[in-house]
Every structure is written in C-alpha cells, then in structure tokens.
Amino acid sequence: MKISKELAKGSTALLVLSVISKRDMYGYQIIKTIEMESEDVFTLNEGTLYPILHSLEAEKCLEAYWCEAEGRKRKYYKITAKGLEELAGREQEWKTFSTAVGKVLGGAKFAGV
Amino acid sequence: MQEFNFDKILDFLCSGIMSKSERQNVRDELFDHLMCKYETNLAIGMDEEKAAESAINDLGDKTVIRHRLSQVHSYYPNLSMKKAMNLLILGFCLVSFQINIIINTGEISKFIGQVIMLVAMFCMSKANDKLKKAFIFGSVEFVLAEIAVAIVPLLSSVVFSIPHMLLIASCISNIIKWFYLLYGLRDLTAPFKEEYGKNIPYGFSAFMNTLASLYLMWMYCAMIVSENSDFGNVDEAAYIIIPIALISIIVNLVVFVMNSKCLWQNDHEYQIETSSKKKVTAAVLAVAVAIVPMLAVDLYVSFEKADTEVYSIDDSNISETEYNRICEILLSYGIPERLVYSLPESEIEKFENSISATEFDYKKDYDLVYKNPKLGRDGFAFNVYNCAVGIKNEYGSVDSRFMVWIEYDENIKGHYSDYIQFLPPGGDFMPFYGTEETSDTVLILSEENGKIMKNEPLDFYYGEFFDGSVTGVKVRAKDGMLIYLGKNYIVDTSSTTANQMINIYHKIFPITTMRNVPDIDTYNNDALGIYPFRVHAKYWTDYDADWSEYNELISTEETE
Numbered sequence: 264m265k266i267s268k269e270l271a272k273g274s275t276a277l278l279v280l281s282v283i284s285k286r287d288m289y290g291y292q293i294i295k296t297i298e299m300e301s302e303d304v305f306t307l308n309e310g311t312l313y314p315i316l317h318s319l320e321a322e323k324c325l326e327a328y329w330c331e332a333e334g335r336k337r338k339y340y341k342i343t344a345k346g347l348e349e350l351a352g353r354e355q356e357w358k359t360f361s362t363a364v365g366k367v368l369g370g371a372k373f374a375g376v
Numbered sequence: 377m378q379e380f381n382f383d384k385i386l387d388f389l390c391s392g393i394m395s396k397s398e399r400q401n402v403r404d405e406l407f408d409h410l411m412c413k414y415e416t417n418l419a420i421g422m423d424e425e426k427a428a429e430s431a432i433n434d435l436g437d438k439t440v441i442r443h444r445l446s447q448v449h450s451y452y453p454n455l456s457m458k459k460a461m462n463l464l465i466l467g468f469c470l471v472s473f474q475i476n477i478i479i480n481t482g483e484i485s486k487f488i489g490q491v492i493m494l495v496a497m498f499c500m501s502k503a504n505d506k507l508k509k510a511f512i513f514g515s516v517e518f519v520l521a522e523i524a525v526a527i528v529p530l531l532s533s534v535v536f537s538i539p540h541m542l543l544i545a546s547c548i549s550n551i552i553k554w555f556y557l558l559y560g561l562r563d564l565t566a567p568f569k570e571e572y573g574k575n576i577p578y579g580f581s582a583f584m585n586t587l588a589s590l591y592l593m594w595m596y597c598a599m600i601v602s603e604n605s606d607f608g609n610v611d612e613a614a615y616i617i618i619p620i621a622l623i624s625i626i627v628n629l630v631v632f633v634m635n636s637k638c639l640w641q642n643d644h645e646y647q648i649e650t651s652s653k654k655k656v657t658a659a660v661l662a663v664a665v666a667i668v669p670m671l672a673v674d675l676y677v678s679f680e681k682a683d684t685e686v687y688s689i690d691d692s693n694i695s696e697t698e699y700n701r702i703c704e705i706l707l708s709y710g711i712p713e714r715l716v717y718s719l720p721e722s723e724i725e726k727f728e729n730s731i732s733a734t735e736f737d738y739k740k741d742y743d744l745v746y747k748n749p750k751l752g753r754d755g756f757a758f759n760v761y762n763c764a765v766g767i768k769n770e771y772g773s774v775d776s777r778f779m780v781w782i783e784y785d786e787n788i789k790g791h792y793s794d795y796i797q798f799l800p801p802g803g804d805f806m807p808f809y810g811t812e813e814t815s816d817t818v819l820i821l822s823e824e825n826g827k828i829m830k831n832e833p834l835d836f837y838y839g840e841f842f843d844g845s846v847t848g849v850k851v852r853a854k855d856g857m858l859i860y861l862g863k864n865y866i867v868d869t870s871s872t873t874a875n876q877m878i879n880i881y882h883k884i885f886p887i888t889t890m891r892n893v894p895d896i897d898t899y900n901n902d903a904l905g906i907y908p909f910r911v912h913a914k915y916w917t918d919y920d921a922d923w924s925e926y927n928e929l930i931s932t933e934e935t936e
Contacts, residue, residue, distance in 0.1 A: 290405060291412035308434075309409060310441035313402070317448045329404075333415075338405045 276315055277357055278305060280342065280350040283325065287341045289332075290316065316340060324349045382410045385432050392446025392504065402445060410435075439567040446503070457564075458640060460499035465632045467492030472625045490518050495660060497557065506560030510553050517549035540596040547589040547596070554585040558631065565638040572638040581631045584624035591617050 282288060282296045293316075294307045319325045324346035330337050342350070386403050393399040410431045417427035435441060470489025497511040524542035558578040565576065595617075 289408065291409045308436045309406070310436050310444055313406070313409075313441070314444040314448045317402070317445070321448070332408075333411075335408055335411060336404045337408045338401070 274357065275307065275311060276319065277350070277353040278307075279312070279315055279319065280324065280346055280353065283340050284342045284347060284350055287339045289337050289339050293340075319346065319349075322349075382407055382428070382432070385410075385435075385438065388438060389435075389442050389445065392442050393449040398449050402449065443567050457500065457503065458636070460496045461632070461636050461639070463492055463496035463499070465629070465636075467494075467496055468628060468632065472621075472628075491660070494518060500560070504560050504563050506556045506563060508560075510556035510560055513549045513553035513556060517546045517553055520546035520549060544593050544596045547593045551586050551589045554589075555582050558582045558585075561631070561635045565635055568638050574634065574638075576631055576634045576638065577627060578631060581624070581627045584620065584627050588617065588620045588624050591620060 278297050278301075279293060282293055282300070288296065290309070290312060294309075294312060297305050297307055316325065320327055320340070322345075323343060325340045326343050327338050327340050330339055386406055389406060390399045390403045393402060410428075413431035413434060414427050417430050418424065422430060467489045470485045471493065472489075473485075494511070494514055497507065497514050501508040501511040520542050524539040524546065558581055562576070562578045565572070
C-alpha cells in the first residue's frame with residue numbers, strides 16, 4: 264500500500280536520517296533501502312530525496328564524501344553527531360505524533376505504536 | 377558497463393544552481409543515480425534506449441526537481457523569496473508614489489524605496505542569473521543618479537552636462553535592470569505557468585518601463601544640448617511622461633502581484649531561500665556607505681554653501697523718504713509697515729535717467745510703459761525706483777512683491793500717472809525680466825527662520841531671441857528654504873517648472889515648494905504666468921485729481 268504524499272511529507276527526513284544512521288549510503292541506495300525496509304510503502308522520488316539530502320548536508324546533519332564506484336564518482340552520506348541528535352528529536356516527535364493519532368483513531372488499540 | 381549520455385537532462389536539472397562547483401557536484405551525483413537506475417533496468421532485460429528512457433522518466437517532474445535543487449543550492453538561508461518579493465513591491469510603491477506623509481517627504485520616501493528595492497533584488501539575486509544582473513544594474517542606476525545629484529552644486533555651468541550624462545547612463549541601467557528583473561521573475565514562474573493559466577505581461581511591462589526611461593533620457597539630452605533646464609519644455613514633457621509613467625507603474629504592480637500569485641498558488645512549497653540576514657545587513661551597510669559621501673556633499677552644500685545673508689532694513693541704503701513712501705504704498709494694500717522689508721541698495725536698480733516722453737520708445741527700449749491721460753506723454757519726466765519687498769502673508773510666510781515707485785520732477789508735481797505696465801520682452805514664457813545687468817529683475821529672496829534672506833545667483837540662463845534676457849537663474853539652496861525667484865516672478869499656481877529645476881539639483885532633501893507670488897493686479901487673469909500687470913496710480917500718490925477721466929479711460933481700454 265502506498266502512502267499519500269501529504270502523509271509522508273513530514274517523515275521523509277526522518278526516514279533518510281534513520282537509514283543513513285545505520286550505515287553510510289549514496290542516493291540511489293537510500294531510495295532502495297527505504298523501499299525495501301518499508302516493504303514498498305515508501306517510494307521516495309529523486310525530486311524529494313536529493314534536495315533533502317543537500318539540505319541536511321547544509322545543516323551539518325550529514326557529511327558527504329566521494330568514492331569511485333563502477334568507474335564513476337559516487338557521493339556517500341554519513342550521519343554526524345548533530346544528525347544523530349536531530350534523528351533522536353524527530354523520532355521522539357514521530358512517536359508522540361503517532362501515539363496521539365492512534366489514540367484519536369482507535370483508542371487503546373492504536374496507542375503505544 | 378557503457379555509460380549512457382544523460383547530458384541534456386542533467387544540464388536541465390542543474391541549471392538553477394548558481395555555483396559552478398556545486399552544480400558539477402550535483403550533476404555527478406545525479407549522473408550516478410541515473411546510471412544506477414539505467415544499469416538496474418538493463419539487468420531486468422530492457423534495451424539500452426528503453427533503460428535510459430525509463431531511468432529518466434522515473435525521476436518524475438523534472439521542473440520540480442530543478443526548482444527544488446535551485447532552492448537548496450541558493451545557500452542563502454533565512455529571508456524567503458516571498459519576503460523579498462513583498463519587499464520589492466513595497467519599495468516600488470515608495471519609489472512610484474513618493475508618499476508625502478508630511479510635507480516634502482516625497483523624495484525621502486523615494487530614496488528609501490530605492491534602497492528597499494535594491495535589498496529585495498539582492499535577496500533574489502541568487503535565484504537566477506537574470507535577477508543577479510537586475511541587482512547589479514539596479515545598483516549602478518541608483519549610484520549614478522545619486523552621484524549626478526550630489527555633484528551638481530560642486531560644478532560650474534561649464535560642466536553642466538556631466539550630471540545629465542550620468543543621469544542618462546542611470547536611465548540606461550534602469551532599462552536593463554527592468555528587463556533582467558522582469559525576465560528573471562518570468563523564469564521563476566515558468567514551472568508554474570500552466571498551472572496558473574494566466575499570461576503575466578512581463579514583456580509589456582518591460583516595454584513601458586523602457587518607454588518612460590527613454591523619455592527621461594530624451595529630456596536630459598535636450599537639457600545638455602540647450603545647456604540649461606528649459607523650464608517650459610520640462611512642463612510640457614511632464615504631460616507626456618506622466619501617463620507613460622502611470623501606465624508603467626500600474627503594469628509593474630500587476631506583474632508583481634500576478635508573479636507572486638503564480639509562484640505561491642496552491643500553497644506551493646516555493647521558497648527560494650535567498651540572502652541571509654547577515655548578507656542583507658552587509659548589503660544595506662554597503663549601500664549606506666556608498667551613499668554617505670553623496671549625502672555629505674548634499675548636506676555640505678545645503679548648510680554651508682548657500683550664499684545667503686539676512687535682509688534688514690538697516691542694510692538698506694534707501695532714504696527715509698523712499699522707505700516711508702514704500703510703506704505708504706504698501707499700507708494702501710493693507711500691509712502694515714512692520715511687515716515690510718526693504719532691500720539694500722545693491723539689490724535695487726535705480727533708473728534715475730529721467731526719461732522724457734520724447735525719448736521714450738513705447739515697447740521698444742523699456743519694460744516700463746507710462747501713460748498719462750491728462751498730459752499725454754509730452755514734456756513729462758520722472759524718476760523710477762524699483763523695490764522688491766517681502767511681505768508676510770496671512771499664512772505667516774513671506775511673499776515677495778515688486779513695487780515701482782515713480783518720483784515726479786518738481787515742476788510736474790501734482791500730476792499723477794494712471795498706471796504703469798510691465799511687459800515681458802516678448803510673448804514667450806519668461807520667468808524673469810530684463811538682463812543680468814539690470815539685476816533688479818533677478819533678485820532671489822528666501823525665507824529662513826522667519827527672516828528674509830537674499831541669495832546670490834550662481835548662474836543665469838538667457839533667452840535666445842532677446843539678447844541678454846534672463847530666462848532662468850540658478851541658485852544654491854538650503855534645506856527648508858522658501859525660494860522666491862525674481863521680483864517680477866508671477867507664476868501660475870499650477871506651474872511646477874521652477875520646482876522641477878530645484879528638485880533636479882537637490883534631490884535628496886528637497887527644497888520646499890516654490891511659493892507662488894501673487895500678482896498685485898493681474899493684467900490678464902485668463903492667462904496666468906509671466907504676464908504684465910499694472911499698479912494703479914491711485915495707490916502711489918496723494919493727489920487731488922479728477923478720477924472720472926481716469927475711470928473713463930480704463931473702461932474704454934477694457935472695452936477695447
């Protein structure tokens with residue numbers, strides 16, 4: 264099941280930070296990883312991913328470095344200490360949000376997501 | 377693995393990124409991305425062309441990607457494009473409407489508006505190349521115009537054309553600025569044009585702005601060629617420039633508003649991040665620093681260079697009898713003595729050459745025409761004294777008025793003149809009578825702190841058709857002065873010609889509006905301006921004449 268854009272909008276940066284926090288990744292890999300881990304629920308497109316990556320890099324939540332791969336340059340992203348803090352904050356925010364949404368939608372059944 | 381050529385699509389996607397190195401980095405990254413997809417597509421059995429096509433199609437809306445990348449890589453956080461756009465509109469309104477919150481703040485509001493527009497354009501300058509150029513040319517335009525205004529008082533009339541040449545250069549920059557600004561904004565709206573569904577008149581707006589600037593340039597050129605500010609022409613020009621300017625102002629505002637609506641329709645997340653507060657502050661400071669020398673010159677000229685001195689009756693060399701006579705005359709107008717300022721000898725041209733009527737050539741040699749219904753001209757002689765006086769009016773300010781006092785010879789005492797009439801040297805528009813030598817005609821009075829000041833002319837302009845006729849005068853001015861030009865200066869209340877002359881030379885802190893000098897008895901009320909007026913003899917002397925003859929003559933003349 265695909266999630267509507269509106270719903271996914273606020274969580275994209277959280278997802279990106281989250282997957283990069285596990286290991287350094289490049290853009291295409293990030294998209295594929297999120298797709299895989301979300302079981303195709305989240306499909307990031309390039310128009311969303313790269314501006315977010317570049318913004319996070321500008322905000323120093325991510326660091327980038329270039330490697331040579333398959334005969335061409337590849338840009339890898341690595342999470343920074345600030346990025347980890349940001350991730351923790353966003354995770355907390357998400358939990359609060361989803362718990363609240365769950366409570367409204369289905370009482371105890373959804374609470375504690 | 378063979379690399380597919382994605383140059384075209386990559387060029388497009390990265391075209392909004394200003395920095396060359398960043399553009400290359402993003403290009404490399406996206407190329408890697410496309411290649412990964414392409415390779416994956418090949419791996420699942422697509423042919424090369426289809427694999428590449430699919431990789432490109434999977435990107436989604438290219439315009440949106442390009443747009444978002446350009447946003448992120450404008451690397452100027454804080455002040456949003458929306459705020460910059462609003463600033464631009466605010467600045468433009470201030471420049472266009474020159475809001476006069478209190479008297480004569482128009483020029484100041486214009487100046488502030490120009491600075492705000494520049495700040496807004498600076499904020500936008502990273503959005504695309506055209507907007508960057510708009511900022512550059514806008515700055516050039518502003519600085520050139522300010523320099524032109526600032527240096528005028530420092531120049532002699534020999535180099536009169538330099539400020540005007542600077543103003544022409546400023547106009548050229550203005551035209552280029554508008555083109556870049558409007559077409560830069562058009563590029564911003566391009567991705568959303570279809571969604572917006574309306575045509576924004578960028579082209580028409582640019583055309584009208586060009587037209588207005590070209591007209592100004594033409595005026596400045598005319599001033600250079602004629603080596604003076606042709607007042608009459610400036611007034612005529614105003615009738616043409618005003619509608620053009622009004623149309624261009626309206627069209628510009630329409631474009632700005634439509635542009636904003638198009639950019640932020642449907643709550644687009646369109647936030648071109650622009651300049652940081654730090655950079656905006658730096659830009660404002662830079663403009664301020666650039667303006668300081670000009671302001672300094674302006675203030676120096678305003679406060680130090682205005683060559684004025686206080687008028688006082690004590691400076692006057694006129695005799696007590698003369699002075700009393702003037703007071704008597706003025707009293708007949710209901711003007712008490714305490715409100716009368718007389719002028720020093722140097723300011724009064726005394727025509728003591730006892731012109732006899734036989735020598736007097738009507739309308740040819742003199743501005744003064746004498747008629748006497750009783751005696752005719754023959755055998756008549758008189759002395760004429762001219763005097764300019766400052767008269768406090770009912771509003772507490774001072775009007776300058778021209779008085780002529782005729783002193784009769786002893787042997788004709790008891791006779792009177794019916795009226796004296798001042799004719800302009802020709803039918804042309806002449807703000808001043810006479811020549812520089814007969815400088816009674818070019819007297820500049822000013823009021824400052826309630827005192828009447830005389831203000832030495834810097835330069836005179838002469839008419840072409842009447843040798844030596846003074847058609848204009850250039851004076852230094854102090855801020856807040858009331859300027860009176862010429863004692864014969866009777867001006868149409870709607871005329872702004874003289875004001876324009878002052879404003880051109882003194883832009884930042886304008887001189888207060890030229891005060892209209894009401895005539896004493898306008899000869900031709902239907903045709904205001906510089907026209908003859910007459911002072912009836914009954915005001916000039918105490919006599920026991922038979923007025924019926926005089927009245928009959930006047931009524932006959934009026935009938936004719």
